[in-house]
Amino acid sequence: MPTPNELEHQFTLVTAVARYDALRAREALAPSADEDDSALEPPAPGAEPLTRGEALELLALGEVIARKASYGRQLSVRSARTAGASWSQIGAALGTSKQAAWEAHNRWIDEQAKQPQHPGHWGWDESDLAAARALAGEPEDEDTE
Incomplete structure (x- = not known):
């Protein structure tokens, strides 16, 4: 059974979404178990029900996509801050x-600080963390926009 941690290293966001989409489409097209006539006709090509392994892979891929999108979101937040966006503007862009x-x-910065503790991750050093925290600033320090 694939886990999100295993799949996270195998897939980029784009390839994880493509695989997720292919499995999800098959899941949507497959006849449901409670359809009366499903036993009479074989499923159309490409509409076979997911195996247990594929269903679990679909779940794990959903988590991988969420993780990768979240990481990408925080990189974009950092880019917005570098470009001079206020926390009010960033919050509005995120709908929060x-x-x-x-x-x-x-919280994302704090997670980057923990990464060197995990094998295979390089994380940020103290200088990187200080720069990230300085760029983040405090939301109360800004004028309301």
Whole structure:
């Protein structure tokens, strides 16, 4: 059974989405178990029900996509801050408050600080962390926009 941690290293966001989409389409096209006539006709090509392994892979890929999208979101937040965006603007772009956007970004920074503790991850050094925290600033320090 594939786990998100295993698949995360095998797939990029684009390839994970492509595989997820292919499995999800098959799942949607496959006859449901409660259809009366499903036993009479074989499923159309490409509409076979998912195997147990594929169904579990679909679940794990959903988690991989969420993780990779979240990481990409925080890189974009950092880019927006570098470009001069306020936390109010970032919060609006994310459909949340400036405080919630700032807190999520700071949790991400904290996670980057922990990465060197995990084998195979390089993480950030103290200088990188200080620069990231300085760029993040405080949402209360900004004028309301």
